Amino acid sequence: MTAEKPQSATEAAPEAGAGRAAVTRRSMLKTAGFAALAFGAATAGGNSAFAASSAGSTEEGGSFDAIVIGAGYAGVTAARELRAQGLRPLILEARDRLGGRVWTDTFAGEQIELGGAWVSERHALVEKELKRYNIGTVNDPSAEVSIGPTLTGYRNFTPAEAGARQGALLSKLFAGAEQVFERPYEPLYRKDLVTPLDRISLRDRINELKLSAEDEMWISGEAATYSGGNSSLGAYTHMAQWWALSGAKPEGWFGLIGRRPATGMTGLLKAILADAGADLRLNSPVAAISDDGRRVRVTTRAGKTFSAPVAVVAVPVNMWKTIAFTPGLPAVHAAATAQGVGIMSSKKFWMRVRGDFGRISASTPEGNLISSLHSRTQFANGEQLMIGFSENPNLDITNRAQVQQAIRQIVPSLTVLDIKGQDWGNDKWSGGSWGFRKPGQLLAQYPAIQQPFGRLSFATDDIANGWSGGFIDGAIESGLRAAQQAVKSV
């Protein structure tokens, strides 16, 4: 298997070559995506024909006390908890690395995060893990200048002005969220209040507010970002619950960004893994899982079968449809994976840039090619390390010229020298980026989606109660629960 590589574009690369590389990669992704879709269509909800044929050609991989599929935060946490209960876990991971949607790497001589990066004191489970492993945190330096949209383009604001304006708009958008999510870790505690709201999208609610055109520009970008580039795709209740979890105050909300584990996100994960005493097999994508009521048999795409009394399925919801389950998944799980929870368009990219504009933080309205920019490090030679996010399918982060052109609409003097990033929407093993529910999914899925199915339990932040979708805290929560469920079935 070829090693997974982030996408990159450098100033030195001739544009035509970079363009060709991008096209090749895009076509490869398209082919891989098509294959996964075709496979998924055949297997969603279980395809015993496939399971039987793969079982017929398998080689015995061994038997274990428990099998965990997926080595992201959810799976590794579940493995550690299983071990704590005296079970010897096997972890089967498709990629050639740990971490899934977190991926600590280096670029321009700095530690970077291609996926999940920031932790907050509001993430109680993450805080507990940081303390347990004695891992400190570092804060990204604050912006000196905020750039925000106007009716004619962009302009500079002080961070205090921009924070006050956006904070006031968010408070309006989520007014009453603290009652709807009175117990924010129990999303259905006030089902009566959640029910009428769960069917509406973030766009529906923004429209109801009848904001001025400019105010709308200040809030639509944030809503569209989390929804995957289009605020009508994302459930109002999902972001409202995050708002309630943040203390229903702008300070709590803005505090979700900027603090990171000193070891990087993968460093904390490695510490958890060390306590799992697990047999970790990388490059081992799982093709089929069958449960005969006594044991679970897990078959990799290479045709090796492992067995155990229980298994934890710790892959993203969007990936369930690529695995042949026998018996087929319950209706709620099958519907969730068919609809998807992980957003389908999302790129995070790091840039080495040049230009005299200080430390900036920029936000754009819905529909822009770039959704936000954040200065991270200022180098002595005047260059900067900067983070960009885009949920627009039309941005190709391997095309430096296109990225630069898009950024110059916001910061005219900026020159992009080098890019390293990840297109999570097209990631083969996530099948999407962070989770963000669509309208109606909270009521349709919870709590059934968190329940074990025979000898299988499910872990991924996409189905957490608290910080679900977009936060490792939710992944840890789901891993803890799935391990407890698995132990009961042994």
Ligand SMILES: Cc1cc2nc3c(=O)[nH]c(=O)nc-3n(C[C@H](O)[C@H](O)[C@H](O)COP(=O)(O)OP(=O)(O)OC[C@H]3O[C@@H](n4cnc5c(N)ncnc54)[C@H](O)[C@@H]3O)c2cc1C
């Ligand atoms: C761009 C981006 C920014 C984010 N920012 C933040 C942030 O700042 N703070 C924060 O807390 N969170 C953030 N998140 C969210 C965070 O990264 C996720 O919540 C978390 O990593 C999800 O963990 P998980 O274990 O549920 O899933 P994953 O991390 O996706 O792990 C699932 C694992 O299953 C594997 N897998 C898939 N299919 C198979 C198969 N068939 N067989 C075997 N293995 C398989 C995958 O390779 C993967 O390793 C961000 C996410 C993204 C994408």
